[in-house]
Amino acid sequence: MQFLKSFYIHNTFFRYIAVLAACFVISYWVPLLYPVAWVLILVLLALFLFDIYLLYATGSSVSARRRLPKKLSNSDLNPIPITYSSDYPFKTYVSIIDELPPQFQKRDFEHTSSLSKGERREFSYNVRPVERGEYVFGNLIVFASSPLRIVKRKFVFQKDETVPVYPSIIQMQRYDFLAIGNRLTEVGLKKIRRIGHTQEFEQIKEYVPGDDFRTINWKATAKQAQLMVNQYQDERSQPIYSIIDTGRVMKMPFEGLKLLDYAINSTLAFSNVALKRNDKTGMLAFSKSVGPFVPAIQKITHLNTILEKLYNIDTEFTESDFGLLYATVKRKISHRSLLLLYTNFEHISALKRQLPFLLALAKKHVLVVIFFENTELEKLIATDAENLQGIYHKTIAEKFRIEKRQMQKELRQYGIQTILTKPKSLSINTINKYLEIKARGLL
The missing domain is CATH 2.60.40.10 (Immunoglobulins)
Known part of the structure; x- marks a missing residue:
């Protein structure tokens, strides 16, 4: 046989x-x-x-x-x-x-x-x-x-x-190597100049053109007989949480990958960069009920805990309960933190239903609402309409695109940080926003 x-x-x-x-x-x-x-x-x-x-x-x-x-x-x-x-x-x-x-x-x-x-x-x-x-x-x-x-x-x-x-370990390692070498700008991350006194003192150095004259250290200048300035670095060990919406809005696939998986990959890559910059990172998933919760800890081995929790997350068919999210954050996150909320709004009416809870979160924490551009609609808008039906489809697609911009403006009017991004650019834009918030001393 x-x-x-x-x-x-x-x-x-x-x-x-x-x-x-x-x-x-x-x-x-x-x-x-x-x-x-x-x-x-x-x-x-x-x-x-x-x-x-x-x-x-x-x-x-x-x-x-x-x-x-x-x-x-x-x-x-x-x-x-x-x-x-x-x-x-x-x-x-x-x-x-x-x-x-x-x-x-x-x-x-x-x-x-x-x-x-x-x-x-x-x-x-x-x-x-x-x-x-x-x-x-x-x-x-x-x-x-x-x-x-x-x-x-x-x-x-x-x-x-x-x-x-x-979740994308390769993407995490890619940003990890760049973060260690301070070469994040090579993949499109913005280089942000850090100014002000809301950051920790690091050292006294010689003045070079471009330094903020308000950081001049006059005592050191008198001793050295040349201009010396104080150099600051980002405040460390600040709590940062990635909050992932696992409701039905995150089921939409783009390039074969669900929005939930884009958010999970971004959470892993971003958490690794934040840990390397000595901040505390944690995560929370929610929908109709509260999912996995990982408290913010500043420890490199903590990344494995986040990875295991992200591995088991899946979307649900129900609409997410933002009221439950607010109650959970109020009960479990006591210190002022940076909250990165991965969700999606396709209609401005959906945003307005959740706006009271977002405002309540933003009162105590620095809230960043992250939602997605519909790249399929962008492709439709870029193509030429060949008949009346094509014109109708393009008009509706443009209406949805304008609504996305309106949602972003409305959140900013209330002082809520936002990221409106294409799914494939999520990790880059999220890390950009993190660096911007740290540079501006908002946390």
Whole structure:
């Protein structure tokens, strides 16, 4: 049974059969070709048996290994390397099939190559998950054939390996490296000049053009006989909370990824940057009920706690209760904090229903309301209308875009910080706003 399960006919064999059939057909008009065709059949049969002997005379002469990471990063390209080798004493042609998880909906994965005796090779492919959870990779299958390419032998390796897909770890690491080297401007983050005295004193340094003259230290200037200024840095260990709305408004997908997952990826990347800048970070999820809550702590290992809580968050079909959010924040967050609220409003009436609760939150805390541009509507607006129906659709789309701007202006009128962003630019704009608030000393 093992032999039958591993035994396959190569496609080239059927080409040989087609040639022989053509010979028999032609022999109807060319009789001399008829005995030649029978000789060719006997030759093919001998080669068929010889090919079986070549492939099955030894044991497992082909090996392959798939190296999966411990965690996959959601919404990112994750490389999956595969190494394979052959111990056959002849040139081996291999076809590698990896049974990908059903979430990817890919059933045509195949990699073909050839190997000399004892040769070892490696290739990698990328997968981009768009949902968190467990992904099961099936069998790693290798079909080997000899230079005759008449039959194939099937080898099966690494059955059913499960890998969890976590929030975007790759994106978090990307901003992490840039934050350590103070190179956040390379990915579009604004460079903000820090001024004023609402920050912690760091050192006294020589005056250079561009420094605020109000920070001149006259005593140090008299001692050094040159202008010296006080240098300040951001106040540290301030509590910052990412609050994620898990209601139905966060189910909308853009580029295959739900708004909730954009918010989760941004929370992870932002929390890492804030921790590296010595602030306390925490998170809270809410909808009709209160979800996971992580108190703000200034500890790098605290990021793992946030990551595990974010992994299990999912959207609900109900409308979120902002009154419950206000009561929860009032009870659990006693110190003045920076609250980053990830939510979405598609209509100005939806904002007005929740505005009293947002104003109540903004009285004690620095509240930043983050909501999203509808990029699909932007594409519709950018296209030319070809008929009356197209004009109608563009008009409605422009109306929704204007309403988004009106919501942003209305929140600012009440002193509430806002971020209106495209989903893919969420992390960059969130970190920008954090740096701006720290620079202005609003917290």
